[in-house]
Amino acid sequence: MIYWCKSEKKQSYLTNKTFEDWNIKIFEDKPGDHKCYACSFRYEEDKSCNLVNTQISFPKGTCAFFAFGKASEIKSQGDKIASDTAGYAVSDSEVNCGTCIHFKSKSCLVWEEIVGSKQCCMAWEK
Numbered sequence: 001m002i003y004w005c006k007s008e009k010k011q012s013y014l015t016n017k018t019f020e021d022w023n024i025k026i027f028e029d030k031p032g033d034h035k036c037y038a039c040s041f042r043y044e045e046d047k048s049c050n051l052v053n054t055q056i057s058f059p060k061g062t063c064a065f066f067a068f069g070k071a072s073e074i075k076s077q078g079d080k081i082a083s084d085t086a087g088y089a090v091s092d093s094e095v096n097c098g099t100c101i102h103f104k105s106k107s108c109l110v111w112e113e114i115v116g117s118k119q120c121c122m123a124w125e126k
């Protein structure tokens with residue numbers, strides 16, 4: 001797990017308990033393509049997201065709150081996060097460190113660790 005940001009030597013506020021309870025992770029160790037079709041917040045029946053308030057694309061969408069997992073079995077009736085806040089984006093390429101603008105020479109420019117090209121984190125940007 002990566003905890004420290006190079007620019008600010010402090011633990012990220014994103015590790016707080018609320019996010020842990022929601023199964024939201026800063027860093028996704030499991031390699032793969034980190035898109036909506038593989039995210040635990042997806043709701044298969046109408047191809048929607050239980051967390052982000054926008055029409056998502058299962059094959060191309062992603063956001064900062066991606067978490068690998070089985071699809072949600074129940075459609076959320078609660079308030080959702082705005083797509084801008086969630087950093088929702090679409091990509092024709094895989095979403096992982098290998099396609100992130102912060103990935104240089106097998107290392108991440110944001111976090112103080114070497115990361116694998118197939119891993120990912122909340123700070124992914126294309």
Ligand code: SF4
Nearest residue numbers: 036039041049063066
């Ligand atoms: S928009 Fe974000 S939280 Fe929702 S399914 Fe896609 S990656 Fe998961």
Ligand code: SF4
Nearest residue numbers: 097100103108121124
């Ligand atoms: S390269 Fe991008 S996606 Fe990978 S850990 Fe760094 S910021 Fe996150």
